[in-house]
Amino acid sequence: MKGSGMGLGNAGNGTILTIHTDERSAPVERNFRLSKKTYSLWGYMANHLQEYLNPLYNPQDSPDVLVPNLLPQNIKFWRGMYCRFESGVHPREPQMDLLLATSDYVFSLDEHVKYLSKRISSVKSFISRTVEKKRNKSVKKQLCNNVFLDNKMHYEQGTKQLEAVNGDHPLNVEGESNVGKADDALDVDVIKKEIDSVAIDWKQARNAKECSCSLTLDQLSKKMHCRKCGMIFCQRCITKKVALPGHVSQIPVPVCKPCFDSIAKPEV
Numbered sequence: 001m002k003g004s005g006m007g008l009g010n011a012g013n014g015t016i017l018t019i020h021t022d023e024r025s026a027p028v029e030r031n032f033r034l035s036k037k038t039y040s041l042w043g044y045m046a047n048h049l050q051e052y053l054n055p056l057y058n059p060q061d062s063p064d065v066l067v068p069n070l071l072p073q074n075i076k077f078w079r080g081m082y083c084r085f086e087s088g089v090h091p092r093e094p095q096m097d098l099l100l101a102t103s104d105y106v107f108s109l110d111e112h113v114k115y116l117s118k119r120i121s122s123v124k125s126f127i128s129r130t131v132e133k134k135r136n137k138s139v140k141k142q143l144c145n146n147v148f149l150d151n152k153m154h155y156e157q158g159t160k161q162l163e164a165v166n167g168d169h170p171l172n173v174e175g176e177s178n179v180g181k182a183d184d185a186l187d188v189d190v191i192k193k194e195i196d197s198v199a200i201d202w203k204q205a206r207n208a209k210e211c212s213c214s215l216t217l218d219q220l221s222k223k224m225h226c227r228k229c230g231m232i233f234c235q236r237c238i239t240k241k242v243a244l245p246g247h248v249s250q251i252p253v254p255v256c257k258p259c260f261d262s263i264a265k266p267e268v
Contacts, residue, residue: 108227111247112198198246199230208232228259
């Protein structure tokens with residue numbers, strides 16, 4: 001493809017093949033073998049015609065000649081290109097970044113809601129089993145009282161002997177209750193950590209001016225949210241992914257380095 005006053009240029013990668021006028025003479029094809037080193041722009045476009053067609057265009061909708069609409073309100077300004085160095089007094093958040101952040105936020109909340117529903121179901125099941133055990137225990141105790149009602153003295157003596165024998169036994173009821181309480185306390189701590197591992201409120205991107213690494217966040221900087229703390233960082237500060245305990249699917253999500261260290265290396 002010819003350039004304006006410069007020579008022949010490669011349309012594929014924009015490199016200049018010839019510069020001087022003498023090089024564009026008749027022996028150019030023989031000396032430079034352009035037909036083998038480069039290709040025709042029109043041939044390339046003909047082979048990739050599907051990439052240049054509008055899939056939403058329907059010729060039946062506009063059988064006549066297309067008349068362009070030149071109303072000023074229909075002209076779209078490429079703000080990301082021409083105003084990339086201008087933040088303005090009232091900066092606006094790019095719609096594409098807002099949509100991506102909203103999609104990630106909804107996904108994180110949906111995963112957390114599913115986790116909470118699963119936890120609530122497990123707590124309900126645990127409470128039901130506990131109530132059922134207490135109910136069965138009271139029924140058994142009532143049956144025992146009815147059986148030994150006529151021989152109360154022998155029953156009390158047998159009970160005292162049983163308590164004396166099992167008082168220091170490692171499998172007594174009191175020991176089991178203490179173990180159960182410890183397990184319940186441990187479960188509560190684990191549940192609290194899992195709930196706190198997901199950020200409910202994310203910081204708005206329009207209010208983010210600077211990353212924690214002192215990098216200025218402008219209109220062209222990619223702003224990423226940490227799924228655990230909800231703060232905004234630059235792209236190079238969020239390079240780690242980890243599965244949050246508060247997500248039911250356990251899919252690795254982007255987190256900042258401090259949050260990654262707190263999850264990957266929990267405090268003992």
